Amino acid sequence: METPQTPTAAAAPAAAEAGTPMKPNGPVAAVMLAAGIGTLVLGILTVLSEASEGIHEFLELSERVGPLSGKTIFAAIAFVVSWGGLHMALRDREVEWRPVTIALIALVAIGLVLTFPPFFQLFESD
Amino acid sequence: MDLTTRESWALIHGLVLGGGFLLAFAGGLAGLYSLKPDLVTEAGLAERTRRLVAGTTAMATIAWVTVITGTWVVYPWYREDTPTAAKSRLLADPNTADWHEFGMEWKEHIAWIAPMLATAAAFIVLYYRKDLIRNQTARKIAMGLFIAAFAVAAIAGILGALITKSASV
Numbered sequence: 001m002e003t004p005q006t007p008t009a010a011a012a013p014a015a016a017e018a019g020t021p022m023k024p025n026g027p028v029a030a031v032m033l034a035a036g037i038g039t040l041v042l043g044i045l046t047v048l049s050e051a052s053e054g055i056h057e058f059l060e061l062s063e064r065v066g067p068l069s070g071k072t073i074f075a076a077i078a079f080v081v082s083w084g085g086l087h088m089a090l091r092d093r094e095v096e097w098r099p100v101t102i103a104l105i106a107l108v109a110i111g112l113v114l115t116f117p118p119f120f121q122l123f124e125s126d
Numbered sequence: 127m128d129l130t131t132r133e134s135w136a137l138i139h140g141l142v143l144g145g146g147f148l149l150a151f152a153g154g155l156a157g158l159y160s161l162k163p164d165l166v167t168e169a170g171l172a173e174r175t176r177r178l179v180a181g182t183t184a185m186a187t188i189a190w191v192t193v194i195t196g197t198w199v200v201y202p203w204y205r206e207d208t209p210t211a212a213k214s215r216l217l218a219d220p221n222t223a224d225w226h227e228f229g230m231e232w233k234e235h236i237a238w239i240a241p242m243l244a245t246a247a248a249f250i251v252l253y254y255r256k257d258l259i260r261n262q263t264a265r266k267i268a269m270g271l272f273i274a275a276f277a278v279a280a281i282a283g284i285l286g287a288l289i290t291k292s293a294s295v
Contacts, residue, residue, distance in 0.1 A: 023257065028250050028264060035246040035271070039239050046235055064202035072197055072238050079242050097263050108239070108274070115235035117228050 026090030029100040033086055036107025038079030043114025045071040051123040132203055132295050139200050140290065143192040144283050150188060151276045154181035158251075158269045161259050175256050182248040182272065189241035189279060196237065196286075203295040204230070212293040225292050229285045237282035243275035 048055045049067045059070025113119055129137065157178040160166070166174055204212045216226040250268040251258060258265050 022261060023254065025261075025264065027253055028267075031246045031249045032267070032271070035242040038242045042235060042238055062198075062202075065197060066205060068197060068201065068234055071235070072193070075238060076242075079245075097267070101267060108243070111239065112236070115232070115239075117231040121227075121231075 024090075024092055024094045025097070026093035026095055027087055029095045029097075030086035030090045031083055032100055032104045033107075034079050034083035036104045036111070037082040038075050039111030040107045040114075041078035041111075042071060042075035043111035043120075045074055046115050047120045047123050050120045051125055053125055056125075132200075135195065135199050136290065136295055139192060139195045140283070140286055143188055143195070147185060147188045147192060147276075147279060150181050150185035151272070154178065154185055154247075154272055155269070155276075157181055158265060158272060161265055162262070163259055166259060171256055171259060175258075178251050178258075179255065182244075182251045182268075185272070185275070186241060186244040186248040189244045189275065192279075193237050193241055197234070200295055201234065212289070212295050215293045216289075222292050225289050229289050233282045233285040233289070236278055240275045240279040240282070243271045243278065247271035247275060
């Protein structure tokens with residue numbers, strides 16, 4: 001996924017033209033992947049909450065809100081923590097846009113499917 | 127003409143924040159779309175960047191506030207364990223049960239994807255600022271994230287409006 005400190009092909013001519021180096025895109029890759037991870041975690045927790053009574057109860061962090069409280073809090077935590085971790089790991093790096101974009105699209109697409117009621121209700125426990 | 131506390135919060139969640147979200151999206155998208163070297167002068171770029179930062183940051187912030195108020199303020203009223211609660215009324219009638227089984231079940235989850243995508247879009251703009259015009263790949267990715275965030279929020283918003291029409295909190 002990673003290449004050494006070089007601007008992307010698309011950005012390179014413009015950067016050279018402007019005469020100043022382009023900032024590394026690692027921090028941007030980090031937030032893109034974190035958004036995908038947060039979405040995926042939301043989807044996984046939605047299915048697990050439907051499939052298991054124990055997990056359903058575990059996710060009920062607030063009685064008023066129900067299991068949605070746990071699903072959304074843990075998804076938000078996954079987003080923030082993965083963003084922080086990936087940011088630290090990629091902050092000085094230049095990464096290829098394509099695999100990061102594909103990963104983002106895949107993670108969000110899977111998350112969307114997992115949060116679609118006709119899908120996650122297939123796993124409904126009795 | 128008086129509004130109850132619940133009606134006021136439903137209004138804030140759906141209309142005030144929803145309207146702000148729409149406004150921020152329109153401004154942000156227009157700014158991102160036209161951020162091309164042949165369309166913007168050096169002087170215009172500074173002004174455009176300020177507006178773009180404001181629009182994308184506002185959209186991300188509004189998205190977070192909308193889902194937090196929706197989940198923690200309005201939703202508990204919707205799902206109260208009483209026969210008069212909106213959820214109970216919808217489920218009591220087979221003709222309206224799908225508004226909960228499909229509509230609300232989808233809305234309450236999908237809405238939370240919007241702030242994460244909007245935050246990613248806003249971060250790209252904040253990170254590159256004026257340099258975004260020199261990185262057209264990043265600009266296109268930010269625009270894609272921005273549109274995806276809006277699409278997801280629009281689904282949730284439309285479902286919310288239709289559910290409220292069938293059974294308000």
